[in-house]
Amino acid sequence: MPAAVLLVVAAAIVGRRLVASGVELFLGWPPLLAEWLPHVGPGTPAAVVVAVGTVVWGPELAARLRWGALLAAGWAAAFAWTLSLALVDGWQRGVVERLTSGEEYLHDVPRVAQLGGIGPMLRVFSDHILTTAVDPAQTWFWTTHVGGHPAGAFLLFTVLDRIGLGSGGAAGVVVMLVGSSAAVAVAVTLRALGHEDLARRVLPFSVLFPGAVWVGVSADGLFAGWLAWGVALLALARGPLRAFAAGLVLGYALYLSYGLVLGALFPLAVLLTTRRWTLLVPALAGVLVIVAAFTAAGFWWFTGYEYVKVIYAASAAASRPYAYFLWANLAALAFALGPATIAALGPGRETSGLPRAATWLVGAAGAAILLADLSGMSKAEVERIWLPFAVWAVVACGALPRPRRWLVAQAALALVVNHLLLTVW
Template sequence: MTATDTRPQDVPAPVARRGSRAGWIAVAVWAAGIAAVFAAGWYLRRAGLATEDALPPLHARARSHPLTGRMAPAVAAAAALVAVLPWAASRVRWRVLLAVAWAGAALWAVALAASDGWGALARPLDAPTEYPAGLAQVRPDPLEWLRTFTERLGGYTTHVRGHPPLPTLTLWALEKAGLPGTGWAAAFVIAAGTSAVAAIAVTLRCVAGERAARAAVPFLVLAPLALWVATAMDAFFLAVGAWGTALTALAARRARPAAPDGARRDGTRPAVAAAVAGGVLLGGLPYLSYGLLPLFAVPLAVLLLIRPRPRVLAGLGAGLVVVPAAFTLLGFWWPDGVRATLDTYLVSRGSAQRSYAYFLFGDLAVLALLTGPAVAYALPRTAHVLWRAARTRAVSPAAAVALPACAALLGMVVLDLSGVTKGEVERIWVPFAAWLVAAASLRVTGPVRTVGSVRTVGSVRADGARWWLAAQAVTALAVQALVLSPW
């Protein structure tokens, strides 16, 4: 069921016009929906009905003096990336492109955060509610801390008691490795979070072909969600999920790779090893955040597209049980952690007090900000290619890009409807939203050959891509200039 990379074909003008019209309607709905949700939040707060956040639906506040001159480095980084990324996506070698994508994503995230000063990179982790503030309780005896984690949950900092033990233990391990302090923690989170761009590109190459993956890279790099990659711990969660999925896709794809001479060589052992490694990472997701269970829809979509050999599935299954087994043997029972966290959530005066009805729509508006107008423009085509794939039972490269994106969207909708996520989703959505961003490439790639004055470069329509990349960058710059976030 893996997608095959086909040559572009001309699309009739009426069909192209209808698709373009649907895309612009989606962008109008995107803008109007965001404006309406912020207006409703302002009204509710003014009426005293929403006091948990200063700028609902964001857990943030509006800047009294919008950033201007200090945004110059971020503006320069955006301009350079908009100019270079479409060219690089079409011209440089694949492995070099992955390095460029990682570096570009790190540059973009750091440039945005540094507009508040270099200290802003680590400042979010300095808050007394964050994970590093809870390390003092771990240092004397990490094993005892883990065994008693659930029963002592109420005495921990907000983020420690709101999550399983693995994020705190990760920072403790970083400290034990000789990298103490929130500066090193911030560098680790940013490096890990931005590496997810390469992981998602690798996954898309496995399921949709290299041309489709190359086209998605510029949008993955310049996604507005970079605002919360520097620095929210959820960026690390993004990396774990993305690399776990990428290793799973590589394992499924390379079980029996073809040799250059056309013969076939047995690649089962490396594939199984990759599957085990991917399973270990994916098995750690529920121990990073209880809300990451719906993210398993993404690797499931990848497996449906590639249909791996049984040995690869066995290796994946073996890897999936490693982290749960280790934590259980060391004294942390995951269902008890869920129940204890839910109890502390219900008795708190934080997110549990937020309006379900408002944040049912507010969370989606925040998702729209994280993904940007380019994704909104591509959503009608995304739905169309999936409908066509379901009807014809033939998966095109575009459908292979769309399926993981829609799987991530489904996970977010499930969380939104459940009421577990009411506010603060600008960070919670990050591990999911990055997959949805890849769908933005469907409007500048795929089975459409450009004609006339629009230049075609490989699989990327460079002129069209740059306009939408610029729109993505402007969205992120506007939010950074107008909104002060604790992350």
């Protein structure tokens, strides 16, 4: 823990010095994408109530509730925590405007109709990734987040719009519902791998996940929930049909964010634990069905990725120094993980007593984060970008003694961050 605190302090000091020297980090409060703005909002009392309730009753209820009731209660509590944190910034600023800005998904949804529908949109999606800054012949280009992700992410928000959930408020609630469900998916996975007691100990920590500050509302929170359920489905699989379904979900995750190719480490951890290698073939078949569907529709993943690397090199990332973010990224991630997760991952902790399955999952999270960090494709903003990996690191908290004390620390960090800083996501 002291090392993590020093890392955060160092990242803040060095970041400010870089900005003062003229380096453009595009961060208002390094190492986070945020600005200093102490405030309270309508979500403040609700967030405190959820935090206190989870700390006081969470561990006991998690230990004795029937499994189905526990999952329902856990999802409800995680959603309430996420929503109340978002509402600290108010409904309009904290929810509605998060997905409707000029850089976000909903901004571009009207273009789908202009292009003639979903099919034509997918066929020309890659043609409009490059900006005029890198391709002067470009007539128009997708907004930052649409063009910076595979077509599957934008397709989801287009479908939400088609079913009447295309407003900032409705889409924001959907994102928080899916994102907060990651807490349940992690628990389901642990139980499916034979560790129900651990799942019950971890769930209160997943509920009070400090990264919920960014789950509400960023699409990366939705990505975290989506990937987590793909892993959970594979863990539950005992035959080819469920494994195939897991492959479909995991395959679509590849089309939500290019970085989720690293999410393959989690299903690999499940297979290494269960040794059900016969499930690999139907799971891969499910993945290939998704790949074939998008390719047939006109979107080739590798073309999109190559174009994104071009616009990334010409974006804010161009002035963000790799040497600084190589370690400052970890300081930013610390805000999403929280003191309990960091302590649980620290040397000499009881995490060595975690069962093999949990160790593999936590190890997969660490490996995904390390690879993403070294890639240089995540310079800053990782407090939200790495949410799909961070939710699995929380599994380590199941080995911590005195859980209530650590739950207080998790909740306190999230409350302090959300009330002192105005985060962009």
